[in-house]
Amino acid sequence: MRILLSNDDGYFAPGLNILAQHIAKIADIVVVAPERNRSGASNSLTLDRPLTVRKAANGFFYVNGTPTDCVHLALTGLMDAPPDMVISGINDGANMGDDTIYSGTVAAAMEGFLLGIPSFAVSMSQHNSRYFESAAQTVVKLVTYYHQNGFPPPLLLNVNVPDIPHQDLKGWQVTRLGKRHKAEPVIKSTTPRGETVYWVGAAGSAQDAGPGTDFYAVSNRLVSITPLQVDLTQYKQIPGLQQWLPDYDASNASGSAA
Structure with a gap:
């Protein structure tokens, strides 16, 4: 089994290094991660400049780009064959x-x-x-179980682990995403040069955090495992939107030639 590891905290992050140590015991690993912390980068790709790849003393590859850049580059150019799995983390903070x-x-x-x-x-x-x-120990268990038993594709799992000793975990639970309150306002400050700057405010506290959610599982010492999808379509609104919109008549569109 061959596994690609990446993260968004940077190739030097302790979570990535600990994960690599554990996964290397059960699989061949390739590590491709950002050269610096890129938390909050979401799915951004770098399209306005070329990317460089360098190799650290510990064998990790690091890229002057985003987490998405790292995995995209690894899977479409750097690796000689596709891995069996991609694991991103271990992030220092909840997702x-x-x-x-x-x-x-x-x-x-x-x-x-x-x-x-x-x-x-x-x-x-x-x-x-x-x-x-x-x-790290939880991921080893999860990867081993997946390797032995499989699961129908496609598979994208979001795993959040309580920050407690492993022996204190009560197991894992399949969950849905909860929801936070809106984020705190930006923090305004002034530099020594008199320039006004803004820091993005902290994330809001948990709002939808009842049984079945990721927030609830973690608060009860359970590892939260949430299956994710990429389709953002709001299917419930399709019929109503179809009824709400009038028929489109190009000849009467605003700004059309007289």
């Missing part, structure tokens, strides 16, 4: 609910998924995590 839209961790896994590879995004439940080992 639950609305976080998944902004997350570079999830985006890296999603790029693997879009290119036809089963993919996992793995995150800790809070920033400044202490127990990356808990997540």
